[in-house]
Amino acid sequence: MNPLKAIAGVVMAVTGSAHAIEQPKFTVLKTTEVFEIRKYEPYVVAEVVVAGPATEAGNQAFPILAGYIFGKNKGERKFDMTAPVTQTAVSVPVKLEMTAPVTQTLSAEGFLVQFMMPGAYTLATLPEPLDARVKLREIPEQTVAVIKYSGTWSQTNYDEHLGMLKNALSQASIATQGEPVYSRYNAPFTPWFLRTNEIWFRVK
Numbered sequence: 258m259n260p261l262k263a264i265a266g267v268v269m270a271v272t273g274s275a276h277a278i279e280q281p282k283f284t285v286l287k288t289t290e291v292f293e294i295r296k297y298e299p300y301v302v303a304e305v306v307v308a309g310p311a312t313e314a315g316n317q318a319f320p321i322l323a324g325y326i327f328g329k330n331k332g333e334r335k336f337d338m339t340a341p342v343t344q345t346a347v348s349v350p351v352k353l354e355m356t357a358p359v360t361q362t363l364s365a366e367g368f369l370v371q372f373m374m375p376g377a378y379t380l381a382t383l384p385e386p387l388d389a390r391v392k393l394r395e396i397p398e399q400t401v402a403v404i405k406y407s408g409t410w411s412q413t414n415y416d417e418h419l420g421m422l423k424n425a426l427s428q429a430s431i432a433t434q435g436e437p438v439y440s441r442y443n444a445p446f447t448p449w450f451l452r453t454n455e456i457w458f459r460v461k
Contacts, residue, residue: 278340278442281373281396291425292404294460299398301380302371305390306349309368312412314344315441318370325391326372330384339373341440341455401457402426402433409449415439419456426458433458
């Protein structure tokens with residue numbers, strides 16, 4: 258399949274109603290004016306780490322992960338698109354070759370981008386990716402604090418709502434762990450006022 262047609266197909270799928278696309282199953286434990294606490298059931302993801310920056314991580318990861326779900330796997334199996342597409346900052350090792358035989362390994366910021374796999378599949382039944390950059394992993398049951406908002410995918414919009422979430426969680430004395438997870442539910446050409454965006458924080 259032509260890669261551009263494949264990516265276009267994914268984008269068309271994401272453009273539809275978020276309710277028509279499979280999402281991870283969760284139970285709402287608490288709701289406030291700013292955030293809600295959700296308990297997510299385990300689910301499996303296809304993921305890739307890209308260099309970024311944050312504003313470009315999704316664009317870098319999308320064709321790699323879309324390749325997997327459109328048949329770039331052993332068995333050439335194809336999968337329906339799910340939502341959301343998540344993005345998290347991670348540290349990645351960078352190996353620098355110094356004067357032989359000394360080497361030095363440092364860490365640089367990268368971004369982990371994930372597609373949820375359809376719930377009918379498990380790690381055991383998913384085909385192996387042909388692209389070594391794509392990894393399959395099960396996300397265990399987790400409880401997260403979530404702020405939902407609409408609008409553009411700009412860093413300013415993200416930072417504003419991340420600050421609101423952190424402040425509200427602090428006031429509620431709710432401790433979190435790990436990096437925030439940026440979750441997007443729509444295609445890039447969805448009008449900004451119709452987009453659904455979320456930021457998740459794991460709750461301790």
